[in-house]
Amino acid sequence: MYRKESEGWFKHTDFILLDMICLQIAFYLAYLIKGLGINPYNDLVYRNMAIVLEFADLATMFMLDMLHHVTQRGRYRELIATAGNVAVVGLLGIAYLFVMQEGAAYSRMTFGITLVLYFILSYTTRLGWKRVLASGKWDKNCRSLLIVTTKAEAKKVVETVQSNNYGKFLISGLVIVDKDMTGQSIAGVNVIANSEDAPMYVCQQWIDEVLIVVPDDKPYPNELIKKLEETGVTMHLRMSKIAEVEDRPQFVEKIGSYTVLTTSLNYASPKQLLFKRVMDIAGGLVGCLLTVIIFIFVAPVIYISSPGPIFFSQERIGKNGKKFKIYKFRSMYMDAEARKAELMKQNRVADGKMFKLDFDPRVIGNKILPDGTKKTGVGNFIRVTSLDEFPQFFNVLKGDMSLVGTRPPLPGEVSEYEIHHRARLAIKPGITGMWQVSGRSDITDFEEVVRLDTKYIKEWTPALDIKILFKTVKTVLGKEGSM
Incomplete structure (x- = not known):
């Protein structure tokens, strides 16, 4: 699912942090230059002003979208944009002093020096950081880009994207x-x-x-485009030649020097993305705190029942196929992975694209007694109450996962995917999701899982996430109450 991260301020947290640091440096240097001392934060009026200016800067960049097209702005446009940002921050600072009636206690000269230094530092830092991004040496947050083109056009397309990249893409x-x-x-x-x-x-x-770029004298690979649509991947089609695409959200943007029509399963504004990430961070922090508390009680029981690590980590497939390690409380015996192959014939999902058993003997404490009775243990309790999922809140904080999304599959499961199954990887995986709370958590038809996951992606809104979270809490509490 494409979320227009390239132009929203949410994507440019690096610019935001650098700008806020520049503002604080300017504030401190202005205090020193005016000769008021060496620590402005000891003075209540100045300390409050330092905080207010930071919030004013953040509000200005967010509300006025000051970072829109920041990586594509030249020096002159950046000069104008920076000056506008500084002016608004200055006006908000003055308004604060006026409302709080602290103007007499705050040096006007210091305030003026702060704004001048802030402008100089912010402008030079933005230009310098864009040079770093353009060099390709800072690719931590790059998106993986596949280029579809012709033999004759390939070299030109690669060089165009690389020369106008600004750290956005890893080809x-x-x-x-x-x-x-x-x-x-x-x-x-x-x-x-x-x-x-x-x-x-x-x-x-x-x-x-x-990115699909073909010369004007060549036809678009329409058959390939249709198959790529099935995968759910975001596509950018060069505007000079537009192929027929499925009825999906579309908008115009630039990649390198190419003007492209972008299509995707869904679209989210920068504000919606911010809401989702803030919700993930807040939920992740609470979840990690609960994980520590649960660890105190669960860890001894796990170790006594099955000596070994308390936590279990496993490689999973995340957004758009990116691999990451998922964390859980260990609810299975140490040889669980080795025994999986012999249990595959009991898998309730016949096509092997997911793995579900009616009764899993690998779970700690699970036994089949001589009379055929099935006995469950602590591992089953941990799984039924979803306690094993709590360490995944750390994955949420890291950004590998979200509170709500699709469940992350194993690499072996993805290798069995057909093309249209890939659409469920178009967003970050989640701790919970639509099909888990739809009353079909025991679903055995993988096509139904894909249908519900794709439905979630296409219909995603912040309100839908909140609804799913409430349903998840209700579902988990219902399970605990029935035990």
Whole structure:
């Protein structure tokens, strides 16, 4: 699911933090230059002003969208934008002093010096940081970009994206549509698939977005585009030649020097993204605190019943195929993974794309008695009450997961996916989700899981997340009450 992160201020937290640091440095230096001392934070009036200015800066960037197209602005446009940001912050600061009637206690000269230094530091820092991003040395938050083009156009497209990248994309590979060049390299980028193999590659690898650029004299690879639509991946189509696309959200933006029409399963505004991330951070912090409390009681029981690590980590597939480690309280015996193969014939999901058992003997304390009676133990209690899920709040804080999303599959399960199954990987995985609270948590038809996950992605709103969270709490409490 594409969420227009490239232009929203949510994506540019690096610029926000740098700007706020510049403001605080300017505030401190102004205090020193005026000769008022060495620690402005000892004075209540100045300490309050330092806090107010930071909130004013944050509110200005957020409410007025001051970071819109920040990576695409030239020096002159950046100069104007920075000056506007400083002016609004200054006006808010003056308004605060007037309302609180603290103007007489705060040096006007110090305030003026603060704004001048803030402008100089902010402007130079923004220009410098954009140079760092353009160098490609800061790719921590890059999106994985697959380029689909022709042999003749490939070198030009790669160089165009790289020269106008600003740290937004990590080019994962090329797909050449008019010739099979798999295994070769163009402009330092590997050709990883042809038109026929590309959809399955997208399905099984970490690919966030696809850029499709073909010359004006060549037809668009419409068959490939239709298959890519099934995967749920975000696509950017060069505006000079627009192919027919499915009825999905569409908007115009720029990648490199190309003006493209972007299509995706859904669209979320920067404010909606901010709401979701803030909710994740708040929920993650509360969840991690609860995890510590639960650990005190659960850890000894787990260790006594099955000596070994209290926590269990496992590689899972996250948003758009990116791998990460998921954390849980261990509810199974140490040899659980080794025994999985022998239990596959009992899997309730016949196609192997998920793994569910009616009674799992690998769970700590689970036994089948001589008379055929099935006995459950502490592991089953941990799973039924969802206590094993609590360490995943750490994954939420890290940003690998969200509170609400789709459940993250195993790499082996993803390798069995058909193209349209990949759509459920279009968002961050979640601790809970639509199909878990739909009354069908014991679902055994994987196609139904995909349908519900895709429905969630297409219909996503902050209100839907809140609704699912409330239903999750109700469902978990209902399970505990029935025990």
